[in-house]
Amino acid sequence: MTDDGVHEIENLTLSCGRTLRRARIAYRTHGTLNEDRTNAILYPTWYSGRHWDNEWLIGDGRALDPARWFIIVPNMLGNGLSSSPSNSPAPDNGPAFPPIRVIDNVHAQHKLVTEHFGITTLPLVLGWSMGAGQTYQWAVSHPEMVQRILPFCGSPRTAPHNQVFLDSLRAALEASAGFDGGRYTTPPEQGLRAFARIYAGWGFSQAFYWNECWRELGYTSLEDFAVGFWEGFFLDGRDPNNLLTMLDTWWHGDVGATPGFSSTEEALASIRATTIVMPAEKDLYFPPEDEAWTVSRMTNGAELRVIPGVWGHFAGGGAPGRDPRNADTTFIDRAVADLLDRPSGI
Amino acid sequence: MTDDGVHEIENLTLSCGRTLRRARIAYRTHGTLNEDRTNAILYPTWYSGRHWDNEWLIGDGRALDPARWFIIVPNMLGNGLSSSPSNSPAPDNGPAFPPIRVIDNVHAQHKLVTEHFGITTLPLVLGWSMGAGQTYQWAVSHPEMVQRILPFCGSPRTAPHNQVFLDSLRAALEASAGFDGGRYTTPPEQGLRAFARIYAGWGFSQAFYWNECWRELGYTSLEDFAVGFWEGFFLDGRDPNNLLTMLDTWWHGDVGATPGFSSTEEALASIRATTIVMPAEKDLYFPPEDEAWTVSRMTNGAELRVIPGVWGHFAGGGAPGRDPRNADTTFIDRAVADLLDRPSGI
Numbered sequence: 001m002t003d004d005g006v007h008e009i010e011n012l013t014l015s016c017g018r019t020l021r022r023a024r025i026a027y028r029t030h031g032t033l034n035e036d037r038t039n040a041i042l043y044p045t046w047y048s049g050r051h052w053d054n055e056w057l058i059g060d061g062r063a064l065d066p067a068r069w070f071i072i073v074p075n076m077l078g079n080g081l082s083s084s085p086s087n088s089p090a091p092d093n094g095p096a097f098p099p100i101r102v103i104d105n106v107h108a109q110h111k112l113v114t115e116h117f118g119i120t121t122l123p124l125v126l127g128w129s130m131g132a133g134q135t136y137q138w139a140v141s142h143p144e145m146v147q148r149i150l151p152f153c154g155s156p157r158t159a160p161h162n163q164v165f166l167d168s169l170r171a172a173l174e175a176s177a178g179f180d181g182g183r184y185t186t187p188p189e190q191g192l193r194a195f196a197r198i199y200a201g202w203g204f205s206q207a208f209y210w211n212e213c214w215r216e217l218g219y220t221s222l223e224d225f226a227v228g229f230w231e232g233f234f235l236d237g238r239d240p241n242n243l244l245t246m247l248d249t250w251w252h253g254d255v256g257a258t259p260g261f262s263s264t265e266e267a268l269a270s271i272r273a274t275t276i277v278m279p280a281e282k283d284l285y286f287p288p289e290d291e292a293w294t295v296s297r298m299t300n301g302a303e304l305r306v307i308p309g310v311w312g313h314f315a316g317g318g319a320p321g322r323d324p325r326n327a328d329t330t331f332i333d334r335a336v337a338d339l340l341d342r343p344s345g346i
Numbered sequence: 347m348t349d350d351g352v353h354e355i356e357n358l359t360l361s362c363g364r365t366l367r368r369a370r371i372a373y374r375t376h377g378t379l380n381e382d383r384t385n386a387i388l389y390p391t392w393y394s395g396r397h398w399d400n401e402w403l404i405g406d407g408r409a410l411d412p413a414r415w416f417i418i419v420p421n422m423l424g425n426g427l428s429s430s431p432s433n434s435p436a437p438d439n440g441p442a443f444p445p446i447r448v449i450d451n452v453h454a455q456h457k458l459v460t461e462h463f464g465i466t467t468l469p470l471v472l473g474w475s476m477g478a479g480q481t482y483q484w485a486v487s488h489p490e491m492v493q494r495i496l497p498f499c500g501s502p503r504t505a506p507h508n509q510v511f512l513d514s515l516r517a518a519l520e521a522s523a524g525f526d527g528g529r530y531t532t533p534p535e536q537g538l539r540a541f542a543r544i545y546a547g548w549g550f551s552q553a554f555y556w557n558e559c560w561r562e563l564g565y566t567s568l569e570d571f572a573v574g575f576w577e578g579f580f581l582d583g584r585d586p587n588n589l590l591t592m593l594d595t596w597w598h599g600d601v602g603a604t605p606g607f608s609s610t611e612e613a614l615a616s617i618r619a620t621t622i623v624m625p626a627e628k629d630l631y632f633p634p635e636d637e638a639w640t641v642s643r644m645t646n647g648a649e650l651r652v653i654p655g656v657w658g659h660f661a662g663g664g665a666p667g668r669d670p671r672n673a674d675t676t677f678i679d680r681a682v683a684d685l686l687d688r689p690s691g692i
Contacts, residue, residue, distance in 0.1 A: 159552065159555070159556055160555040160556060160558070160568050161547065161551075161552040161554075161555035161556065163568065164543070164546050164547045164555060164568070164572065165547045167543050167546075167572065168518075168540070168543040168544040168546065168547055171518075171536075171539060171540035171543040171544075172514075172517075172518035172521065172522075172540040172543075172544065174536070174540075175518065175521070175522040175523060175534075175536035175537050175539065175540040176518075176521040176522060176523065177521060177522065177523045177524075177525070178523075179523075188521075190517075190520070190521035191521050193517060193521065194514070194517035194518040194520075194521040194540075197510070197513050197514040197517040197518075198514040198517075198518065198544055200510050200513075200514065201507065201510045201511045201514055201548075202547075205507075206505065206507040206508075206630075206631075206633050206635070206636075207635065208507075209505070209506040209507035209510060210505055210506060210507065210635075210636070212506070222506050222509065222510070226510065226513065284552075284630070285552075287552050289552070289553065289556075290552075290556070
């Protein structure tokens with residue numbers, strides 16, 4: 001069974017110093033919370049993703065089986081379902097929406113998990129891409145709660161090259177006709193299409209395109225994929241100011257900024273949760289080298305397990321239309337099962 | 347000694363069927379053409395480059411030594427010096443400038459070399475990036491003239507992922523405020539800055555940014571490099587319509603489209619020139635895998651020699667401000683020397 005809800009937080013004070021009043025965290029749960037509240041898994045969303053976009057990894061017979069686990073998928077601030085530029089009342093609407101950091105998301109999710117559900121322990125936190133960033137932040141911020149983490153295709157600190165990629169997305173959207181400093185009445189369609197075209201080069205690997213793997217998703221030419229998948233993706237109700245809010249969150253991602261720590265390395269060394277870190281072999285903005293570095297800075301025996309193949313970042317994305325039994329999903333599902341079989345790190 | 351000139355071609359009929367009247371090919375030469383006209387090397391420019399941007403590889407004591415060789419650097423059509431949207435009279439000006447193919451550049455350069463200089467043999471053709479594309483095309487179009495080729499960081503056919511990258515540049519520029527379908531009176535500055543920001547992610551590798559190699563060029567922070575190097579690069583008089591003309595040339599690059607050939611493979615198999623193919627290890631849009639494929643389709647014993655290191659595409663670019671004795675330049679210079687020592691392929 002699934003259940004949708006919205007948890008309202010009277011005052012969510014952000015790391016920038018501003019306070020979101022009546023902040024809303026939208027979420028979906030899968031399965032049933034057991035009596036002692038010990039079977040909850042947290043699986044945050046990714047850049048522009050909505051809770052339903054995580055469902056490809058959840059299901060009967062999967063490691064994330066709702067018959068056994070109570071899986072909570074909280075929506076990131078800025079994604080259009082939780083508090084966002086697009087759905088906030090004045091004066092926090094549109095480009096006046098405050099900057100959000102990864103730790104603010106984790107702070108809000110912690111309230112959802114503890115205050116709303118009364119949960120004090122999490123057998124697993126996992127996530128893809130920005131979901132991985134939130135996963136690392138959970139392990140650093142709440143070591144007493146997080147037993148295991150599985151961050152895939154993401155990082156504890158946004159690498160400079162990744163920031164360059166993000167800056168290009170932002171620059172194209174902000175330069176586009178009709179964006180008008182975020183005060184558009186209709187989202188600038190051509191700017192969103194350009195945004196999508198930039199993303200297209202980064203989301204999948206060179207070899208993915210060379211091999212025409214988009215055929216597996218039902219597209220009939222490169223241009224058909226560029227329009228149908230990518231432009232369709234960002235014209236699917238994804239608001240430009242929302243995209244810029246989440247982009248800013250991503251850009252600033254760094255567990256080293258957690259109060260009490262003086263560096264990324266120190267924060268990583270503090271992680272006690274049992275860990276499998278899973279970059280994808282040909283991910284162009286979270287390359288495996290970066291996560292090899294991450295694991296080298298962890299002191300808890302974290303395992304680095306690279307997802308092989310040519311799907312690049314989207315190896316961990318459960319792309320719509322892809323065979324649910326594809327090799328990448330099977331590989332990740334297996335890692336989730338392996339990790340859940342290991343002893344808690346706390 | 348260097349000499350600048352412009353060769354005018356009365357009627358340059360293009361592969362699209364249109365004719366550029368009084369087409370101009372601007373060029374610079376280094377050194378002196380010998381009496382029997384057997385010491386000419388052709389070194390075409392790259393995407394948006396001008397003839398002076400090739401000079402880092404030319405000089406006393408280098409393989410491309412003007413004391414020995416007569417080095418001709420022809421400017422690509424569309425680069426603002428040769429015939430381009432920005433300098434053509436009506437009706438060929440601005441967005442009405444005709445589409446240019448790589449083979450059209452080679453056609454025009456062939457006229458310059460044979461009709462203007464009276465040269466019938468070329469000991470070497472070489473080039474970086476789009477210059478590499480022109481190099482391959484020379485070997486396919488004029489096998490009787492080209493003794494050796496050294497294409498670096500480029501390809502005989504633009505790969506689909508590379509096209510995705512190019513489409514993103516085009517989409518951002520065309521979507522930008524003030525572009526106005528190419529009928530701007532002032533170039534859209536914010537659009538050019540976005541264009542530059544996109545390029546920034548592709549031109550150098552992830553590791554280049556991780557290691558802060560931009561410090562070697564004199565920049566003081568990531569943002570300083572993004573603005574100073576990249577935005578400065580494209581705000582340096584590079585006209586948007588010119589950029590789109592050359593982008594379109596690049597996008598359609600394919601030696602397989604040469605009349606008389608039915609595929610890229612067939613065209614590659616026809617190359618007789620002695621060849622060293624040099625991709626850069628971490629080039630993000632001309633990855634070494636693609637050039638391994640190219641070499642596998644050549645039948646002349648072409649050597650694949652990968653430029654090692656983290657500079658990515660710009661390993662072959664002689665970035666302004668870089669130590670002229672850097673490892674990449676030395677590596678390429680050595681390959682030029684090695685190739686010139688080998689017997690002609692014809």
